[in-house]
Every structure is written in structure tokens, then in C-alpha cells.
Amino acid sequence: xxxxxxxxxxLSNVVIAQAQESRRLTPISRTGEAVTGPVTxxxxxxxxxxxxxxxxxxxxxxxxxxxxxAGSGPVTAxxxxxxxxxxxxxRNGNTLCGTPVTYLVVYEPASGGVHLxxxxxxxxxxxxxxxxxCFFSAYEG
Numbered sequence: 001x002x003x004x005x006x007x008x009x010x011l012s013n014v015v016i017a018q019a020q021e022s023r024r025l026t027p028i029s030r031t032g033e034a035v036t037g038p039v040t041x042x043x044x045x046x047x048x049x050x051x052x053x054x055x056x057x058x059x060x061x062x063x064x065x066x067x068x069x070a071g072s073g074p075v076t077a078x079x080x081x082x083x084x085x086x087x088x089x090x091r092n093g094n095t096l097c098g099t100p101v102t103y104l105v106v107y108e109p110a111s112g113g114v115h116l117x118x119x120x121x122x123x124x125x126x127x128x129x130x131x132x133x134c135f136f137s138a139y140e141g
Contacts, residue, residue, distance in 0.1 A: 025114055025139035032137030035094040039116070039139065046104065046116075052088035056080040056104060065127015067105050067117055077107035079125060097134035114139045 022042035027033045037049025047053040060079040067077050085100035096118045103119040105127075116139060119125050121132035 023114075023141060025116075025141040028113060028138050028140050032139060034092055035090055035096065035135065036116075036137065037091050041106065041116075048088065048090050050090055052090060054086060054088070054101060054104070055083040057083055059124065063105070063125075063127065065125070066129060067107055067125070067127045068109055068115065072109065072111075074127065075107045075109060077105045077127070080104040080106070081124075099134075101134070112140075114141065 022040050024038060024040050026038045027036060039049070040047045043056070043058060045053050045055050057080060058078060059081050060077075063077045063079045064074050065077065066074055068075050081103055082101050085102045087095045087097055087100045089095055097120045099120045101118045102121060103125050105117040105119065105125050107115050107117075109115060116137055117125070117133055118135040119132050120134045123132070125131040125133070
């Protein structure tokens, strides 16, 4: 009887550790370098090069849609809701959007890298072409 309890405790520790891991991403586009610089993405926030951050809540871990701006077809993405929508001033006085950012979509295209799409508005991005995309950039890491 002790073995299943130990297995459950060990498994839950692994899940918690994975959820708390952060990933440092370096922009591979000039736009990303000029606006965000390197970012650190975790399950609960994205932190920009200048120290500003957006708090996040994962709302869909496997959304399927045409989120890829290159138009390469549907991709599987993670959709985060920005808690306390904001439009922080980032590098060189730039902002992500003209109004507060409300959603972040993260996906890894077949070509490699990590793409970050930022959205404004109240509707959850659906990847159907009518979403309110306001900033996107490609990263590696």
C-alpha cells in the first residue's frame, strides 16, 4: 500500500517542477530584438528584457488553429490569458499593442523555434484569421 502513495507523491513533484520551469527565449527577428529583447516564459508569467512582465494563466494547452503568421496551416499552440491586461513599455519605448494585451499564444512551428503571438480584445484567439493579433515574433531557446 505504501508503494502507490510514494509513486503519487513522486509524480506530483515532477508535475509541479515542470509547471514552475521557465524557458529563456532569444529573439531571432529584428522586431523581437527591438521590442522585447530576450524573454523568460514560465507557466505563470512572461518577463521581458527590461524586467517588465505579464502575469499569465494557461487556458488551453493544445489549441489547434492557423496561428502561424506564415500561413503554413494549423499548428498546435498553448493559449494563455493575461491576468490584469497590460501594455507595458518595453525596449526603446515600444509597446506590444496599442491597447492592453489580453492573450498570448505560444507555438513551435515545424520550421523550428518558438513563436509568441500577442492579442488584444476580449475574445480568446481561435486561429481562424479574425483574431486581434497585435504583435508577434520568433524566438529560439
